[in-house]
Amino acid sequence: MVNISSVKQMSPQEKALFSSSFLWVGQRLPGLVRANQKLSRRKISEILAIEGSAAPEKEVLSGPIKLFQGLGYVAPSWTAVARENQVPLLAMVPEHGYWIVYDRDNRGGWLVEGPQGREVVDEWPEGTKFLPAASRIVEHAPLSASDDIDQAVSSERSWIYFFILSSVVASLLMLATSLFSMQVYDRVMATGGIPTLVVLMTGVTGAIIVEFLLKTARASLVHHMTKSVDVTCARHVFARLLKVRLDAFPQSVGTLAAQVRGFETIRSYRTAKTTYFLSDAPIAIIFLAVIFLLAGPVLAAIPLIACIVAILCGLSFRKAIESHTQKENLVGNKRQGQLVEVIRNIEVVKSTGSAWYFAHKWHSLSEQTVAETLETKSLSEVSTFIAGAIQQISYVLLVSAGAYLAVSGSGITTGAIIACSILSGRILTPINMIPGLLVQSAHAKASLKNLDALYQLPIENQSVTHPLVPEVIKPEFKFDRVEFSYAGQPAYLSFDKLNIGEGQKVGIVGAVGCGKSTLLKLLSGECAPSHGHLLVGGVNIQHIDPSRRVELISYLPQQTRLFGGTLRENLTLGLPHIDDQKLVEVAEKTGLMQMISGRHEGLDLPIHEGGSGLSGGQAQLVAVTRSILSDAQVWLLDEPTASMDEMFEAKCIAAFSERLGESDTLVLVTHKPALLSLINRLIVLGPDGQIVLDGPRNDILAKLKPPRRETTTFRNKKTGATAVAVEPEVASAELAN
Numbered sequence: 001m002v003n004i005s006s007v008k009q010m011s012p013q014e015k016a017l018f019s020s021s022f023l024w025v026g027q028r029l030p031g032l033v034r035a036n037q038k039l040s041r042r043k044i045s046e047i048l049a050i051e052g053s054a055a056p057e058k059e060v061l062s063g064p065i066k067l068f069q070g071l072g073y074v075a076p077s078w079t080a081v082a083r084e085n086q087v088p089l090l091a092m093v094p095e096h097g098y099w100i101v102y103d104r105d106n107r108g109g110w111l112v113e114g115p116q117g118r119e120v121v122d123e124w125p126e127g128t129k130f131l132p133a134a135s136r137i138v139e140h141a142p143l144s145a146s147d148d149i150d151q152a153v154s155s156e157r158s159w160i161y162f163f164i165l166s167s168v169v170a171s172l173l174m175l176a177t178s179l180f181s182m183q184v185y186d187r188v189m190a191t192g193g194i195p196t197l198v199v200l201m202t203g204v205t206g207a208i209i210v211e212f213l214l215k216t217a218r219a220s221l222v223h224h225m226t227k228s229v230d231v232t233c234a235r236h237v238f239a240r241l242l243k244v245r246l247d248a249f250p251q252s253v254g255t256l257a258a259q260v261r262g263f264e265t266i267r268s269y270r271t272a273k274t275t276y277f278l279s280d281a282p283i284a285i286i287f288l289a290v291i292f293l294l295a296g297p298v299l300a301a302i303p304l305i306a307c308i309v310a311i312l313c314g315l316s317f318r319k320a321i322e323s324h325t326q327k328e329n330l331v332g333n334k335r336q337g338q339l340v341e342v343i344r345n346i347e348v349v350k351s352t353g354s355a356w357y358f359a360h361k362w363h364s365l366s367e368q369t370v371a372e373t374l375e376t377k378s379l380s381e382v383s384t385f386i387a388g389a390i391q392q393i394s395y396v397l398l399v400s401a402g403a404y405l406a407v408s409g410s411g412i413t414t415g416a417i418i419a420c421s422i423l424s425g426r427i428l429t430p431i432n433m434i435p436g437l438l439v440q441s442a443h444a445k446a447s448l449k450n451l452d453a454l455y456q457l458p459i460e461n462q463s464v465t466h467p468l469v470p471e472v473i474k475p476e477f478k479f480d481r482v483e484f485s486y487a488g489q490p491a492y493l494s495f496d497k498l499n500i501g502e503g504q505k506v507g508i509v510g511a512v513g514c515g516k517s518t519l520l521k522l523l524s525g526e527c528a529p530s531h532g533h534l535l536v537g538g539v540n541i542q543h544i545d546p547s548r549r550v551e552l553i554s555y556l557p558q559q560t561r562l563f564g565g566t567l568r569e570n571l572t573l574g575l576p577h578i579d580d581q582k583l584v585e586v587a588e589k590t591g592l593m594q595m596i597s598g599r600h601e602g603l604d605l606p607i608h609e610g611g612s613g614l615s616g617g618q619a620q621l622v623a624v625t626r627s628i629l630s631d632a633q634v635w636l637l638d639e640p641t642a643s644m645d646e647m648f649e650a651k652c653i654a655a656f657s658e659r660l661g662e663s664d665t666l667v668l669v670t671h672k673p674a675l676l677s678l679i680n681r682l683i684v685l686g687p688d689g690q691i692v693l694d695g696p697r698n699d700i701l702a703k704l705k706p707p708r709r710e711t712t713t714f715r716n717k718k719t720g721a722t723a724v725a726v727e728p729e730v731a732s733a734e735l736a737n
Contacts, residue, residue, distance in 0.1 A: 021097030262447030510685030
């Protein structure tokens with residue numbers, strides 16, 4: 001195995017060499033391992049950028065492994081020797097870059113391929129490293145939250161064996177104190193054997209120390225496992241959330257956030273349940289067997305019966321606890337949703353004077369949440385109190401029965417009675433844990449239900465195991481009897497036939513709510529048709545890998561949202577390969593550099609969470625700049641300059657005009673006449689989502705030419721002032737909206 005630290009520090013020229021051949025490797029690797037998918041240039045660039053932020057020598061070794069992972073494979077480790085039985089190999093050759101090693105000829109030379117072509121290598125340069133390409137495929141992602149969490153827990157299965165072993169040894173050591181008490185009462189006190197007492201004390205002290213060390217090691221192992229499982233689950237759940245199709249995305253952000261966090265509750269319960277049945281429950285059985293050996297079946301029957309009664313009492317509370325827990329989760333999620341909603345819209349809350357209304361709702365939801373929480377806690381406490389009472393009754397009965405048997409001459413000793421009384425308490429200790437487990441189980445059940453609902457939402461590339469990553473996609477769209485509606489609603493858009501050809505510049509206008517923005521979401525692939533198919537370049541858009549789709553299509557939504565970080569980070573989201581030169585050039589054309597020229601932070605201008613700190617027009621200017629930075633062939637723009645003033649709007653129009661190539665396709669939704677200069681075709685949508693007009697821009701504008709306007713004069717009775725109102729015409733109103 002080759003350690004990263006064993007690779008020499010590289011010069012900038014060597015790093016540039018490996019970076020250039022890295023892109024070549026990413027394109028050749030899928031064929032090398034016969035993968036059913038390809039790596040898009042975007043994904044290769046993302047991997048390269050992420051690795052490039054680390055030390056160059058780390059990029060050289062870890063970069064190809066990242067490429068394997070991108071294909072769904074697990075790559076083995078780098079080696080210092082090329083072996084014939086491992087070909088094909090990926091070679092890291094100093095001063096040459098990456099090569100693919102195919103075979104060895106009869107003369108002993110190696111047949112290799114590099115970015116410059118094929119050749120035969122007789123001797124490897126010093127420092128060459130090899131990565132075998134024979135990799136095992138990673139299992140497909142599970143279809144449910146339960147499977148996902150189970151998979152994460154089972155991946156850390158090795159800890160279970162040590163946990164079982166340490167639990168068994170710890171339980172045997174826990175017997176030391178009970179046996180110590182028995183020996184002290186039966187031997188030391190009866191015979192006055194002080195040396196025996198010293199030996200017993202030494203032995204039990206050693207047992208206590210070893211038991212402490214075992215428990216500490218076991219707890220440390222569980223903490224490590226918990227961290228690993230939590231990180232894995234968090235990654236899987238978040239990845240699943242990001243795959244949900246836009247049209248299926250839940251509307252309540254706060255509730256959704258609370259649901260996503262539910263995996264922590266599920267993992268906590270499953271870990272607690274596992275440790276309970278692997279450690280606590282077996283200990284009770286072992287101690288019960290020891291009581292049987294020390295005092296016979298009569299005394300052993302008492303804690304056994306107490307256990308059965310305590311378990312039945314605990315289970316009797318299960319349904320009530322689950323019912324109140326589900327209500328608590330439901331109301332708690334609503335409260336979380338309202339909190340997020342108020343925070344996101346605090347300006348509206350203050351400006352409308354509606355703080356009292358939301359405060360009342362918050363108070364009501366808080367009362368309900370607290371009430372359900374207290375009900376659950378009350379049931380759990382009652383169950384715990386009952387278990388504690390049963391434990392005390394069991395202790396009294398055991399001591400009484402032991403005393404009776406001792407008096408009646410059965411041969412049981414005082415020490416045995418003391419030892420059994422201590423063991424009986426430890427037998428019932430796991431029983432006292434049942435109420436807590438029941439509460440955890442109820443919370444986990446509710447959380448799992450919420451997470452499973454998330455996993456059942458339609459995702460991108462639904463039912464497509466290996467999405468397509470075509471190298472070339474013709475930027476044209478064809479609607480084949482497409483209908484779209486949101487869940488539980490009637491058809492919102494309906495196109496029997498609509499074609500947008502390569503290189504066409506299309507404008508979409510229509511009344512508010514007619515589906516203009518939704519049409520762009522369909523074209524971007526973020527939403528899927530309810531019926532029919534939408535083809536891009538002759539391929540169903542839902543069959544194309546999202547990473548390749550966003551390379552082809554630049555979609556600029558109507559609502560611009562920025563993320564916490566810096567201005568540079570927001571500009572290069574999803575564009576890690578953009579260099580500073582191109583960034584500055586585009587920012588100058590859109591006017592963004594002019595906007596930030598007075599800020600000393602420049603492109604490192606901090607952006608707060610949610611994009612606060614920038615006006616709507618400034619945020620939109622950032623989004624437009626980022627859109628132009630993308631190397632797209634299709635441009636979907638939804639009111640791109642709605643919040644800008646005329647100066648910045650003119651700069652953006654000029655930037656788009658310069659960027660749009662002859663073969664690039666543009667679909668533009670706007671109500672601003674200035675932007676119509678970018679299009680050559682105009683589509684008018686009616687209020688029912690149907691196409692009313694479609695044709696050349698000038699012809700459609702002529703049909704939309706407003707008729708003679710009529711005016712009406714109004715007089716204010718109090719002030720005597722007059723005002724003139726102009727009657728708007730329908731077609732013009734549609735265009736304006």
